[in-house]
Amino acid sequence: MIKKCSLLLLTLSLSPLFFSCKETSEKQTAQMNPYFQKSNDSIQTGGIQIIPIETPKGTFKVWTKRFGNNPTTKVLLLNGGPGATHEYFECFESFLPAEGIEFIYYDQLGCGNSDNPKDVSLWDLPRYVEEVEQVRKSLNLNKDNFYLLGHSWGGILAMEYTMKYQNNMKGLIISNMMSDAVAYGKYADEVLAKQLDPDVLKELRAIEEKGDFSNPRYMELLMPNFYEKHILRMPAKDWPEPVQRSFGKMNQSLYVTMQGPSEFGISGKLEKWNRQPDLKSITIPTLVIGARYDTMDPKHMEQMAKSVKKGTYLFCPKGSHMDFYDDQEVYFKGLISFLKK
Template identity: 35%
Template sequence: MWREIEPDERHVIEVDGHKVVAYSFGAGEEVVFCLNGGPGLPCDYLREAHSCLIDQGYRVVAFDQLGTGASDRPTDASLWTIERYVAETETVRRALGLGKVHLLGHSWGGWLAIDYALTHPEALKTLILEDTVADMPHLVTELERLRAALGPETVAMMQRHEAEGSLAHPEYLAAITILNYRHVCRLAEWPAPVRRSLDDWNMGPYETMQGPNEFLYVGNLKDWNRVPDLPRITVPVLITCGQHDELTPACAARMKRALPDARLTVFPNSSHMPFYEEPGAYYPVLLDFLGRHRGGA
C-alpha cells in the first residue's frame, strides 16, 4: 500500500542546458521508471503511490519533468512537445544508468511512455499504461459522452463559455469540479500527494499541449494518435484504468486490441487514480504483472 517515503537519492540532471530533478527509491536491477501525468504536474502524486514497490525489491525512479516541481521552469512554449519530453526521458534513464526498465506511465505520462516505447524499444522490459489513451480524437468523443451526463443545459452552458473564452466563470468551474470528482478522483478527500502536485501545477506546458482543463483538448496533442503504431510495441504491456475514468475503459480497450501482448484490468470503483481510490485491488494486479516479468531481458 502507498505511503510517503523519503527518496534514497536525489539527482540533478542536465537536459539541453536545463536542470531536471530525479528521485530514486530502493536498489537493484528491477527498475520501475515512472512517468507522471499532467502535463505540468510535479511527480509527487505518482512517486508517492509507487515508491512502496521497494518493499518487493524493486527500485523506483521518478522525475520532475522540465517545467515542474524542483526542475527548471523555463517559459519558452516551444519546449512543450512530446518529442522533447521523449528525449528528456531517455537522457534521465541514461544519466542514472537504469538499463532496461519497467516503464510506468500514468495519464499524460502514458502518452509519453507510448512515444518513448516506439522510439527506444531497446530500453524496455515491460510497459505499464495506467489511465491513459493512444488516440486523442477518440478520447475527445468519450469526454463529450461523459460531459453529456451533466444534462443538455449544463453542456450548452459549458460550450457557451468555451466559445466566449470565459472559462473562469463560476458556473463553468462548478461543472468542471463535478466532472473532476466523478472522473479524476472519486475520494471525498483527495490524498496529500495529489493535492501537493495539483497545488504546484505549471499551466504553461498543460495549456500548450492539452488545453485549459481535463475535459477540453485544444493543445498541440489534440490530433495525436498512435493506435496504428502500437503493433510495433512487442514487450509485455499492462493496461489499467478505472470504470469511471476520464480516460475511459473504451480508450483502454482500443489500446489492448492493437497491442500484440497486453493485459487489461478495469477497477470497478475507481476513476483516474486506482492506486489511491482502490489500492487493495490495484497493487496485486501491478505486482502480479511485474512478478511475471521479473528478470526479463
C-alpha cells in the first residue's frame, strides 16, 4: 500500500513537469514544422473554408480545404469532368506534404461539397473564371505564392483564368488538357477511335448516332476498350477509391452542358473553344503535363509548352489521362521540381 501511495504521489508531483514538457514539445514541433501550424481561427476546421460566390443568379457557397502551410507555394487544384470533385486529387497527400508544398482542394460550383444551383445558365466558362478569382481573393492567394493547377476541364478553366488574371499568379500547371477543342476532337476521331476494335467502334457509333447515351451497353463497351486504356490504365474494378468516389458524384448536367455526352471529343458549350493562338500571352512560368496514352494528344501539349513564354513540358511515358495515378513517380517528381524552382 505504501509503495502504491508513494508511486501515486510521485506521479502527481511530476504531472506539472509532464504537461510543461508536453506544451514545450508542441511549441517546438510547431516551430520546426511550420507546414503543420494551425490557422489563427478560434475554432480549427481542418483547413476547410466555405466561400460565398456572387453569380448572375445570386450568391452561392463553394467548399475549399487547405492542406499544409507554405507562404510562398500554394497550389489551388481545379478538378476535371466538368462536374467531378476534388476527391480524385487525394493522392497528392502522399507526395506534396513531404516537400512542404501547400495545396488547396476546391469543389467548383455544382460539384461535390459545393452548392448545386441546378441552373444550366451558370455552367459557363467566363462565369467559372470569375468564380476562381473570388476564391483566390478569399484565400489570400497572390503573385508571390499562387500556383493554379488545372486537370482536364480544369486545365481549360486554368488557361482561361490565366489569360485574364495572370498578374495575380506565380505559376500555372496545365495537366492533361489540350488548348484547342477542335484539335482534341480530331485526335479522338483520327487516332484514338482507330485504335478500337472495328466492331466495338461500329457499335459505339451506332449508339451515339441514336443519342442513346443512357444505354448501359455504351458504358459496357467504353470501360474496357477506352477508359481502361486512356483514362486510367488499370482494370476499372481496381481504380483507386478516391477516383471511384469522385466519378460516382459526377454532375451529369454540368458535364453534358460543357463537354457533351460523347467521349470522343467535345460537343457541348466548349465545342469550338480554342486558346492555342493566345498561349503566347502567358508570361508566367508554366508547366504542361502530357502522357503517352492520354485522351489528349501529348505532342499538342508539348507544343503548348513551347508556345508560352516560360514553358516546361513534362511527359509521362506510362501514363494516361489520370497519370498522377498510373505514372505517379514521373508525374510528381516533375511537378515538385517545377514548384521548387
